[in-house]
Amino acid sequence: MPRKALLEKQRKPKKFSVREYNRCQRCGRAHGYYRKFGVCRICLRDLAHEGKIPGVTKASW
Numbered sequence: 672m673p674r675k676a677l678l679e680k681q682r683k684p685k686k687f688s689v690r691e692y693n694r695c696q697r698c699g700r701a702h703g704y705y706r707k708f709g710v711c712r713i714c715l716r717d718l719a720h721e722g723k724i725p726g727v728t729k730a731s732w
Contacts (some may be wrong), residue, residue, distance in 0.1 A: 677701075 693704045695711035695720050703712035719727045
């Protein structure tokens, strides 16, 4: 869980657009973010495993 200070820092408008970054909507993780789904890689895997993302299945071989 990210600190509240980091979440507030991310919400503030940046002086330059290049400094903006995305955070996972579920856990707040900043790295490993998938834009298409709006979540990080760890949450994406959990949601895919639970079958909550339509059209995405967890691979097992």
